[in-house]
Amino acid sequence: MAQDMPPRGGYEPVQYKRNLPAKGFRPGIMLLGMGAIMSYGWYRLVHGMREANELGREKMWARISLIPLLQAEEDRDQVRRYWADQKREKELLGENAKIYHTDRFVKPTFAVTPPPTTN
């Protein structure tokens, strides 16, 4: 009986590589493209950040111009309430007790208020 032999001329080479077409651009081009997109993004970002800084400066100076005004109003109100409180205490108790061992103005933690009035 004849033995099973390879075909004449040998076997076909076995195809172990996938035969897929290379899609898209070359890697170098892709890298360059990515660099271009990133550069443009950074360019826009840097401009935005610089403008944001300037806007922050503008906001800060607007606030700086207003702070004395707002603080003066608040201080006046606090002093008015403090003196009213002292007067009320004097009327009720006859003397003003010094409750803090300091000359500084201390914002009251607790406050006695007159009953709500309508004006």
Next chain:
Amino acid sequence: MASRRAQFNQQLLIDTTPLPADIPAVKEIGASSAPLLSASFFIGARCRDYNDDYMQCKTENPGRGEFECLKEGRRVTRCASSVIQDINTHCLAEFRKHWECLDDRNHQLWQCRPAEWKLNKCVYDNLKLEKKIPDQPKNVTPVELRPTQIFSDVRIGPGDGKPFAAARSEAKQ
């Protein structure tokens, strides 16, 4: 210590007792945040000295500034009131447009540039007060004069007017 939050047993604390009679009365500014922000640079331009005096007084009287600086505080408030009063007299329409824009746009100054330019021009023509932001870099256009605002929601069109800079308009004349 002086800046700690007060704790009260009722939300609205009404004490109508006025200041003693020997303290001169001053009418409070009475403007809300948007008009104040809109007028802030003009207040800063006219009341710079009063503001500085007040802040210096507060610095020199640490902890006692509330009592010692009442006089300076009154001056600050009077000066700011005078600015608001003058703007109301001369530029009411522009002023109202700008602060209503700010009120609607989350107090973002960059959303309201066209209205701001008109207000700045009117205020400069009538009151000679100029919006100036210190410490800006010299080599770029100041941010309030840029015709394209990167962050604004609406593009500034050609019909919205030109940026107004006091120095530039004087150089043209």
